[in-house]
Amino acid sequence: MPDFKLLGPMEMVDDRGQPHIPVGPKVRQVLALLALNAGKVVDVDLFIRELWSVNEPKDAVKTLQTHIYHLRRILLRMGPAGAQLVATRAPGYLLRADPGRVDALVFPRLVELATGHHRAGDHQAADLVLRKALSMWSGPPLADVPRGAVLGPRATALDEQRLRAVEMHLETRIRLGLHGELIDELRVLVATYPLNENFHTQLITALGRAGRRADAWRAYEGLRALLEAELGVEPAFDIQNLHLTAPMGSHSGKDV
Structure with a gap:
């Protein structure tokens, strides 16, 4: 098979x-x-x-x-x-x-399993499952397949599921205390998906927990300016408080 x-x-x-x-x-x-x-x-x-x-x-x-x-x-x-x-x-x-031999059918099942672990507070298990799920991707879904009226929406849905899985995986790794390792990855994601407030939130959180409060402030100000210019809105209330309340980490080096 x-x-x-x-x-x-x-x-x-x-x-x-x-x-x-x-x-x-x-x-x-x-x-x-x-x-x-x-x-x-x-x-x-x-x-x-x-x-x-x-x-x-x-x-x-x-x-x-x-x-x-x-x-x-x-x-x-x-x-x-x-x-x-x-x-x-x-x-x-x-x-x-x-169906277990079709990656596009296995991926949503793994994400659902990881979601259960995440909600139960078992972030280590969620991390392992999400690593496996995201490793299945080698590019955009159906990258070399023409997309008509049926496959087009299905590919879009798969891509949206992948983004949600990435968001959950980052949140899981932050909760596991791996925030310092995520900053560079989050900067890339913020640049790639500038209007995704979840990635901005996670970047501000990671910077704050790494003790880089000045960088967290700049990340927030960048988001605020972007949303005002593009959408004419302010960041969500929880993000507005986040850059002020993010816990200090043990890092004592100079912000860069």
């Missing part, structure tokens, strides 16, 4: 560890839709909606059958049982794969 990787460039990995990459963009779309619904029948109409959101060809069903044929040929190269992975099941097609 192959592994299906969608959290980055698409890839199928056989039992020997050899990667297999579908060439045709439409075949990649078909495979992505099947993999994201592993073990479930995907309706022909859903394929058509994804492949041809506009300008649906008159022979759309026949063209879809051709893409399924090419996908089966690719799967056959992975072993004799490969051609049986895609089954015809009314009203569409089914990928006979364990």
